Amino acid sequence: MAISSSVLISACGDGEAAAKASRPAMPAVTDSIVLGMGCFWGAEKRMAAIPGVLDVESGYANGDIAGTYDAVLAHERMRQWGKTSLRNHAEVVKVTFDSAKVNLETVLIQFWESHNPTQGDRQGNDVGSNYRSAVYTHDASQQAVALKTRDAYQTALTAAGLGRITTEIAPLEKYFTAEEYHQDYLVKNPDGYCGLGGTGVKYPGASSAGQSAGMPPLDxxxxxxxxxxxxxxxxxxxxxxxxxxxxxxxxxxxxxxxxxxxxxxxxxxxxxxxxxxxxxxxxxxxxxxxxxxxxxxxDTGRFWQWLGFHLLTPAQQKIAFEQGTEYPGTGSHLDEKRPGTFVDPLSGAPLFRSDAKYESGSGWPSFFNPLPGAITLHEDDSHGMRRVEVRSASSGIHLGHVFDDGPPPTGKRYCINGNVLKFVPDKAS
Structure with missing residues (x-):
């Protein structure tokens, strides 16, 4: 399963046993339908939340190849390279439900609300024909309900400014149960990847069957x-x-x-x-x-770097992300003597107090002590020198270097680029 976020893929015997033990015995009258919503891990969890659903099984459906995880991934690569025209399976879930407690329309309402059916061969972080939105039916009555609910949901999507539904609605031709480690995956691996929760558009005239994504936008x-x-x-x-x-x-x-x-x-x-x-x-x-x-x-550093390239000037970016250095005597805050705090310009986290600042004669703002936990230290062998680099602990940006020629009580000189500091004066008491 191709995903953009790192995922913990480890089996948990106790979780697997608990998941199986929690499955109720099947009543006399049941029905089932096969649904494709992208990654089947998150789909399984969402469909299992519907009252009256008895079991949700991950699988592969309606392709022309072997029904295994490795075969599906390998075949999708071949399709993307233009080396085959054979149809790939969709990752699907087989939803088995008690017809006396929940009807097919309710199941399909949760299906429509729980993913984005307008994206074609894509869902969440996952791209490929194996992640297509699909409803695979076993008789004409299921087909009719699927088409009816699709048309109703399309009305709501259109009113919300979204595109056309691309969901494939067709008879189920082939189905293969997925490997055991895919079953109840998010029960066994609570930190596992779940994907996007839907478009946020409610199905018209009905409340969500389970965990609805229909939340209002911010005011x-x-x-x-x-x-x-x-x-x-x-x-x-x-x-x-x-x-x-x-x-x-x-x-x-x-x-x-x-x-x-x-x-x-x-x-x-x-x-x-x-x-x-x-x-x-x-x-x-x-x-x-x-x-x-x-x-x-x-990766917090990557997030702050993204934000920094929109909030910082080019000169600040060069210091923060390329370990640059301003020319001595040219940076900000050299003469700042007011009571206050020097903070990270991105995260706003406090770095140094003004009462730890002193005149070093170096041409850069200098401090003999940082605030507790504010910085991290790193060996720096660049430019043929051995120095100790100072970074902000909150955002990871480069601040400067520390040397052992400072005043008491620490004997340290934290030599900091003033252009990557923001000064916040103390409020008048």
Whole structure:
């Protein structure tokens, strides 16, 4: 399964046993349908949330090749290289449900709301014909319900400004059960990849069968029109939670940031294109998207670098990301003596207090002590010298170097480029 975020792929015996034990015995009257929603890990979890669904099995359907994971991936590569015209399987889930407790229309409402059926051979981070949206039926009555619900949902999508549904609706011709390690994958691997939760458009005239993605967009009155970051999330996205823990819970940046469970832009604001994965962090200026960062996977440095190339000047970027150095005597804050704090210009995290600043005569702002946990130190052998580089612990940007010729009490001289510092004066008491 080709995904853009790193995934933990490890078996968990206890989780597998628990998942199997939790499956109820089948009642006398059941029905089933086969659905393609992109990666079957997330599809399995979403369809299993419907009351009355008895079992959801991952599999491969309606292709012309062997029904194995390796065969599907290899065949898709051959298709992309133009070396075969044979049809690939779709990754699917076989949804078995108690007809006395839930009808097919309710199952299909959850299907339509839980993914984006307008993307063709793509879903979330996954691209390829094996990730196509599909409804594979076993009789004419199922086909009729599938077409009816498709047309109803298309009306809602069109009203919301989205494109045409590309979902394949056809009789089920071939079906293969996926390998055991794919079954109940997110039960066994809670940190596993789940994909995007849908378009955010509700099925007309009905509430969602399970975990609906139909959340309202953010109110623009609560946002900063001049410059605003919005983190577009989905309810079951483990990487959204990771971004929250790694970045949002420590947010001190001067740029306003907000979180949205709707994939739609605030009213009157404009996205450059539809979202296809979560989290996606979008930078808006004057209500229009200027850049986006898609698919956070724990690399905070990469996120801050993306943001830095939009917030910092070219001179600041050269220092922050290329270990550049301003000419002595040319940088900012050399003569700054007011009580206050020097902070990271990207993250806003405090770095040095002004009472730790002193006149070193070097031509760069110098400090004898950083704030606790504010910096990290790294060996630097560049330019034929052995030095110790100083970086911001929050954003990872290059700040300068530290030397052992400073004043008491530390004996250190933190020689910092003033152009990558922002000074925040203390409030008058």
């Amino acid at each position: 623009p009155a609560t946002l900063d029109l001049q410059r605003q970051l919005i983190v577009f999330e989905s309810a079951d996205c483990i990487y959204c939670q990771k971004f929250k823990a790694d970045v949002l819970e420590h947010w001190q940046s001067p740029v306003a940031i907000a979180r949205s469970l709707s994939p739609q832009a605030p009213a009157g604001w404009t996205l450059a294109k539809a979202l296809f994965a979560t989290p996606t962090i979008v930078l808006f200026e004057q209500g229009r998207e200027v850049s986006r960062y898609t698919g956070y996977n724990g």
